[in-house]
Amino acid sequence: MKIQSVNGEPLPHDAKPFARMAVIGAGSWGTALAATAARSGAQVRLWGRSGDVVDAINRDHRNPAYISDVDLPESLLAVREMRDALRDADAAMIVVPSQSVRLVSRQVAAHAPAGIPIALCAKGIEGETGLLMTQVAEEELPGHPVGVVSGPTFARETALNHPTAAVAAFPFAYRDRLHPEDSAAARFAVTLTTESFRAYVSDDPIGVEVGGAVKNVIAIACGMMTGAGFAENTRAALITRGVDEMKALAEALGGRRETVTGLSGVGDLTLTCSSPTSRNMSLGQQLGQGTPRSDCFDGAPVVVEGEKNAKSVTDLARRLNVPIPICDTVRAILHDGTPIGDAFAALWARPIESEPRAMALSLTHPADDTAVQTLAERMS
Numbered sequence: 347m348k349i350q351s352v353n354g355e356p357l358p359h360d361a362k363p364f365a366r367m368a369v370i371g372a373g374s375w376g377t378a379l380a381a382t383a384a385r386s387g388a389q390v391r392l393w394g395r396s397g398d399v400v401d402a403i404n405r406d407h408r409n410p411a412y413i414s415d416v417d418l419p420e421s422l423l424a425v426r427e428m429r430d431a432l433r434d435a436d437a438a439m440i441v442v443p444s445q446s447v448r449l450v451s452r453q454v455a456a457h458a459p460a461g462i463p464i465a466l467c468a469k470g471i472e473g474e475t476g477l478l479m480t481q482v483a484e485e486e487l488p489g490h491p492v493g494v495v496s497g498p499t500f501a502r503e504t505a506l507n508h509p510t511a512a513v514a515a516f517p518f519a520y521r522d523r524l525h526p527e528d529s530a531a532a533r534f535a536v537t538l539t540t541e542s543f544r545a546y547v548s549d550d551p552i553g554v555e556v557g558g559a560v561k562n563v564i565a566i567a568c569g570m571m572t573g574a575g576f577a578e579n580t581r582a583a584l585i586t587r588g589v590d591e592m593k594a595l596a597e598a599l600g601g602r603r604e605t606v607t608g609l610s611g612v613g614d615l616t617l618t619c620s621s622p623t624s625r626n627m628s629l630g631q632q633l634g635q636g637t638p639r640s641d642c643f644d645g646a647p648v649v650v651e652g653e654k655n656a657k658s659v660t661d662l663a664r665r666l667n668v669p670i671p672i673c674d675t676v677r678a679i680l681h682d683g684t685p686i687g688d689a690f691a692a693l694w695a696r697p698i699e700s701e702p703r704a705m706a707l708s709l710t711h712p713a714d715d716t717a718v719q720t721l722a723e724r725m726s
């Protein structure tokens with residue numbers, strides 16, 4: 347597979363796909379990514395912690411626990427032991443929820459061949475430390491190049507071969523700039539390329555990761571407003587101002603603002619805020635309709651990354667002194683007990699600000715209490 351250019355530089359050679367790929371985590375997204383790499387021609391070993399699921403994947407070529415109606419490639423081998431997934435692997439993808447990434451990275455470190463590149467595929471920020479997923483993995487996987495694969499990718503659609511695009515991002519060392527076709531980003535991109543899956547490359551994992559972590563929180567906000575009966579104006583406002591929050595946080599962490607305008611930022615935010623297929627949007631919608639948290643998803647233990655990340659993202663932003671008011675609103679509702687109507691009324695009543703925020707304009711124009719009350723009442 348030919349990669350045309352990286353950072354605008356035409357490539358002299360084709361990038362070489364990884365022959366053997368370990369996928370760690372057999373949930374929805376791990377299964378979909380494993381299927382994609384297998385369809386692309388890689389020898390894929392998928393590790394799952396449930397032996398029954400592993401056996402069923404090998405027997406039925408379907409995952410009975412997640413995206414269970416999707417046929418998986420027969421070449422995809424699931425394994426019960428992590429060491430079997432990683433033996434002789436050329437590269438690995440870690441695909442477990444963000445708050446389990448440290449533990450699983452530590453386990454991967456015990457078995458991974460020295461120096462293989464590892465892509466993090468979870469979307470979030472570690473609660474206790476405020477670290478991005480790649481920073482957590484760097485601590486636990488010394489000596490391994492660490493990057494990220496992210497984008498607007500519902501697992502089921504990806505596994506069903508709907509045309510899908512994502513980005514593989516690794517830091518580019520000097521050597522990668524001379525030979526970008528050998529970079530981990532380019533090699534992950536070609537290893538995931540199929541007729542329906544299109545991967546781009548980036549050298550800004552921080553910018554990519556911030557998009558993935560923040561979009562889930564904004565999607566909960568969109569869901570809450572939709573659930574409360576508001577519609578397209580509100581959603582467009584939250585998406586657009588959500589992009590601004592992503593850009594500011596990415597920049598404060600050393601990422602690039604323009605990365606946020608790509609698949610992992612604007613792309614994923616648009617997807618996740620557009621459909622109740624998103625678990626984050628769906629949680630927000632249910633809460634906005636007044637469903638108690640314990641009854642959401644009919645009480646099933648569904649992974650909703652934006653829930654814990656509403657706290658980790660806002661904790662981090664506060665430490666960096668970066669205002670992210672939409673994320674703060676979601677945090678106030680989910681973690682501080684503020685009623686939804688009051689929290690969104692306060693969000694809409696903030697003093698007028700400049701757009702873009704770099705202008706640092708601040709006009710004092712607090713909405714009067716009557717207006718605040720009206721919006722809060724309409725949402726209650």
Ligand SMILES: NC(=O)c1ccc[n+]([C@@H]2O[C@H](COP(=O)([O-])OP(=O)(O)OC[C@H]3O[C@@H](n4cnc5c(N)ncnc54)[C@H](O)[C@@H]3O)[C@@H](O)[C@H]2O)c1
Pocket residue numbers: 371372373374375376394395396412441442443444446449450467468469470499500501502648649651
């Ligand atoms: N589902 C999607 O459409 C999608 C798409 C892109 C990215 N993601 C991201 O991928 C990550 C995983 O999401 P998912 O949708 O696959 O979740 P999921 O709930 O479908 O699956 C999670 C998997 O992780 C495993 N797991 C959890 N904790 C573990 C631990 N401590 N040790 C070992 N295994 C553990 C579970 O057994 C399960 O197999 C999330 O960060 C999510 O945001 C999901």
Ligand SMILES: O=P(O)(O)OC[C@H](O)CO
Pocket residue numbers: 469497498499500501562565614617618623624625626627649650651
């Ligand atoms: O279902 P969600 O909300 O976790 O979103 C899944 C993916 O992150 C979409 O890219």
